[in-house]
Amino acid sequence: MRKQVQLRKKLPAALLACTMAGGLLAGCAGNNQTNDKPAAGGGESTGGRPVITVAVQANPNVEDYKTNHYTKLVEEAMNVELKFLELPSQVEEALTKLSLMVSSGAELPDVVNIYLNESTVYDYASKGVFIPQDDYLNDAELAANFNSIPDRDFVYNAMKLPDGKVYALPRYAPNEWNEGSNRAWINGEWLEKLGLDIPQTTDELYETLKAFVEQDPNRNGRRDEVGLVGSLNGWSQNPRVYLMNAFIYADPGKSYMNVKDGKVYPAFTQPEWKQGLEYMNKLVKEGLFSSQSFTQDETQLKALINVPGGMAGMVTAGSYSTFGPELDSQMTLLPPVKGPSGLAATPYSPSLPTQLWFITKDAKDPELAFKVGDYMLDPEMSLASRYGEKGVDWSDDPAVTADYLGPFEESQGLAAAVAELNPSLWNNPQNKHWNDANPAYRPLEISRTASNLKKGEDHPVPNWRPAYMEGYVPTFPDEVIVKLNYTPEELRSIANSKTAIDNYVNESAVAFITGNRPLTQWDDYLAELNKMGLDQYLEVIQAAYERSE
Template sequence: MKKHNGMRKATAFALALAMTAGLFVPGTQAEAGEEKETLTIGLAQNSNVEDYETNYLTQLIEQECNVNLEFVYLPSAVDDAKSKFAIMASSNTTLPDVVVVANNQFTDLEIADYGSKGIFIPLNEYLENKDLAVNFSQIPEEDQEKMISASTSPDGNIYCLTQNTPEDWNMTPFRFWINKAWLEKLNLETPTTTDEFYEVMKAFVEQDPNGNGTADEIGITGCTDGWGCNPAYYIMNSFVFYNGDQSNGGLALDEDGTKVTAPFASEGWKAGLEYMNKLCSEGILSPAMFTQDATQFTSVLSNETQITGSCAAGGFGYWSGAQENANFQEMELLAPLKGPEGIAYAAYNEYTPTPAYLITKDCKNPELAFKVGDFFYRNDVSLTVRYGEEGVDWTTDAEKCKEYKGLYEDLWDIPCSLVQLNTVWSSVQNKHWYNVGPRYTSLEDYRGINSDQMAGSDAVDYTSLTRQQSAEYYMEAHPEKVLPVLKYTNDEAEKLAEIQENVLTYVKQSLAEFVTGNRPLSDWDNYLSDLENMGLQEWLDVAQTAYDRIEK
């Protein structure tokens, strides 16, 4: 356990805080020589954080909240961190006052379980007290409700403060790309239906659009382990809505929004399989998408000679140096394709706030611990948690914002409201805890961040342009009512654990087999019988119960 000496505070830092407009909250700073209370913070160390003790965010919290922070470090690997905390919780080890988590270190079920055992304390009364939840109570009521709903356990208690940071980009990861240069060379229109897409892809693999005299063109490709890189999920949404197994195991709601359904056991799913089987059998869809990993996929996309006609990829990183990458610059996003029944959805997952801050049973001053957690929700602090030091790494200065285009300005006429002056992400830095801790930004806040393009510039910013197209094409392409993340009781989760694992493994395996022809589509009824025998209906029944709890 590392300790802070109250006298080590940097004078320069204190002066910088004093000069920052609106930064201080009256009555929170310590008087000269006043003893500060200590809070212990348990968190997983991140190699991109230089020093948690001298970190800018740490000093900001200590200065403004009148506390000293001590850190109890957990392993960086999620499973290892879980194991260490479990050992601490089950032994006589004194727990840190607060546990700050990220990357789903604890699932909702694990938090509820620890809460029911008294390891984490309920925060309901603190959140309801506006004198304590000073910053949380300033959040728009609609978003407060979402955050409360996401953090409420089946027993009705709230054991964590959450991070609410919705981004259009992350809600629709299964983006699909088509080679616009090949469309132009072959004098083809951008396809808008599954039938047109078939004809275009057939031309791509048969008419040598890369002009090297070799039949090396790949119509459709992807990979197994990349983010948003499975083309089957993009294509399947032309036949039935499927969220890409990103939440609730891929379950959805019926057209009325009242009944939980399994898309992978529907007639629409079968029709999607038939369509993709046709593409694969004619050499249009590469079966390698079911076997190659992200490294192999990236190699295909970066081939010296462009060989990719279309692909699924959640981000630009699959093309190295995307902004200057010639292969990437030939690609453009393709809107959802209209299927034979008029369906044109995109794999969409409604944003759900995530656990971020929990107070343990060993905290001697939970009110102070809560106040520190609430401090993170102050606007400038939430921005510091992600972007670094105000005025150095980011600014909301109106004059500076006028120099840049907003990320979605061309699409929605949303001007720039925040400029990143210095990118401290993806590098070793000492400005924040690497986006760990409670945080609130609205979707509108995110949309106001600057693009890399200067205002008035005619240069093409490919990455910003693509983000705009992604939002335009995919954000609204989903049913009116989408199944929210379901919360199960311990008994329900225990009942479903094996069923879910078996069903999802079987669905993925069968998808590959049906599409590649290793399993005939005439075996569809047996597939449904197998799902039933694995407990699919039991899963749906329990999911319905969990959904009904939310809707009450």
């Protein structure tokens, strides 16, 4: 798909909303504990209300699903009781747990409400584990909120699987800020103390990180500074992605598959990929790039960096909420740096609806389960699922929003329409919502006019939107893979090879970067990929890409 960034603002919201479908089930940081409550669905609560059982993914930022404010809103409005089966927070463990439940023949919960890639959804759908929801979705009375979505037809068609059916409800909240989430932040206070400019190239970045580690910018008399650090599974916190895009366009959401002039090719076999690995290996070897980035989770990252004066010079993260009050707005957005060839890129993921709320074959009352999911698409519920309790954590009262500065009010004249009264709620432990992991619909206008910037006050979180639009959006590629429409036969043919290749590429990258595998074994790495069926995998991807255009 060719994309003209300069025309984005002239396109209707529906056309702005096109991200690739898929990616692995989104992992949440935190412990791996599972709440093994009974998974059986349906039944009646002791209070006489129908029970809907829901499988969710454990999340360290959701304190208790049962007592959660969002849960209570749903239960009261729909006169139901929600019971939860918590799957592990780690991606692969959650996938494995769900797979074992299915294969064992155990009674499933009424609803599975976790992030799954399209091939996994289709696999379960083809086995009858998930039921199609088309009849419900096309019933304007039953699905009143879904059918009130202005982009309803776009959303519906974007969720169709290769069999032409839809098995989920959407979470659709187009947001320009999220379309290029692999951001980096640099400690502006440290730069100032050391008399350094913001680095613009990989060479300048190397020198900057070296100064951070060697020149005691936190002024505590100890050499305890970390140059660059990220996490294993936090939102867009993988430093490899930011750094590799200075050498070759590299999007983990597309399994590092690129396209040029209509031809799909893997980034991870190119000489530029090897160059990127060599650069990162140099950073790790010299102690400028923390190897903790490959093992720690988001919670551990926050504990490391959020100390008075700061411990890290550069952090990769999708959200500024990664940084606590201890840093006092020290971190500054760092645009993509240029590599040896002059490339400065960042992964582009245009907004598509995320599929959630899969109704299972064991649902006791599938229509009721659907109605509960459709209620979550209500405009106020969709705001509550992101911002928390109305009147406490957010407000759309004009008398309140008049005191807030819209993120684009100064640059584009867009006044605030939603005031975030409690911005620290997001990306931190709370009991107000499910961390937006549920059906919801928020139009593009919401993301552009929701604000926590109170007029006349110091802002708790700086407004980075204009800087992002200036520094990141121009580095989006002109040609990207948006969605791949596989046939059932294609999905079956690549199921094993895709998983094996994806895992091997990521494991090998970490091994090369950390030095556990010497880069002299690059040819062996390529040979192993060929043995795993890379050529056949690419043939299927190419066919699916051409069909999707």
